[in-house]
Amino acid sequence: xxxxTQTPRHxxxxxxxxxxxxxxxxxxxxxxYWYKQSAKKPLELMFVYSLxxxxxxxxxxxxxxxxxxxxxxxxxxxxxLQPEDSALYLCASSQDPGALITGELxxxxxxxxxxx
Amino acid sequence: GENVEQHPSTxxxxxxxxxxxxxxxxxxxxxxxxxxxQELGKGPQLIIDIRSNVGEKKDQRIAVTLNxxxxxxxxxxxxTQPEDSAVYFCAAxxxxxxxxxxxGTTLSVSS
Numbered sequence: 001x002x003x004x005t006q007t008p009r010h011x012x013x014x015x016x017x018x019x020x021x022x023x024x025x026x027x028x029x030x031x032x033y034w035y036k037q038s039a040k041k042p043l044e045l046m047f048v049y050s051l052x053x054x055x056x057x058x059x060x061x062x063x064x065x066x067x068x069x070x071x072x073x074x075x076x077x078x079x080x081l082q083p084e085d086s087a088l089y090l091c092a093s094s095q096d097p098g099a100l101i102t103g104e105l106x107x108x109x110x111x112x113x114x115x116x
Numbered sequence: 117g118e119n120v121e122q123h124p125s126t127x128x129x130x131x132x133x134x135x136x137x138x139x140x141x142x143x144x145x146x147x148x149x150x151x152x153x154q155e156l157g158k159g160p161q162l163i164i165d166i167r168s169n170v171g172e173k174k175d176q177r178i179a180v181t182l183n184x185x186x187x188x189x190x191x192x193x194x195x196t197q198p199e200d201s202a203v204y205f206c207a208a209x210x211x212x213x214x215x216x217x218x219x220g221t222t223l224s225v226s227s
Contacts, residue, residue: 040219041219042205042218043205056214090159092159105160105162107152107160108159109157109158109159110159
């Protein structure tokens with residue numbers, strides 16, 4: 001079992017669909033993150049959860065809706081997406097309970113999303 | 117807020133050569149500078165980091181240097197091997213702020 005597991009690895013959806021990305025961490029960490037990775041762009045932080053409370057929301061459109069039911073699971077609910085939302089969505093976790101503290105992030109392998 | 121610039125965007129070297137990737141940052145308050153390696157189909161993985169109270173850190177074939185006055189830091193890989201081929205990201209932040217990443221450098225090591 002790898003440290004941070006993301007499902008599905010690949011997802012194709014139409015603009016009117018509703019889908020969800022799932023992330024599970026087996027490291028006992030207290031903070032979880034969603035990042036967006038687009039070609040030729042830096043990794044963009046979307047959401048941060050620390051001890052299941054959202055502590056950061058970087059002006060992400062409301063068509064992306066995160067959910068953190070417990071410290072091991074993180075979801076990203078997707079609805080009415082646009083083609084420009086096509087990207088690799090990476091989940092990460094860290095040990096620091098306060099989040100946004102300098103320390104190692106452990107990334108999953110990502111969910112490749114294509115919006116038609 | 118912090119802004120991180122990374123150069124070059126692509127780098128090709130022969131096996132056994134050295135590779136250097138450079139980053140600059142804008143916020144003088146930043147004090148943590150990690151480097152991540154992302155192999156094809158994988159998520160980024162931390163390979164080395166440095167904090168502002170240290171000027172250089174080394175771990176086997178990789179080293180990172182930091183110049184706080186000039187606000188730049190560099191990754192050095194010596195004796196490169198084909199398995200070093202990947203995308204490398206630098207990042208910077210201070211406690212309480214989000215980690216800001218550079219755009220990445222695609223390193224290709226040919227044998």
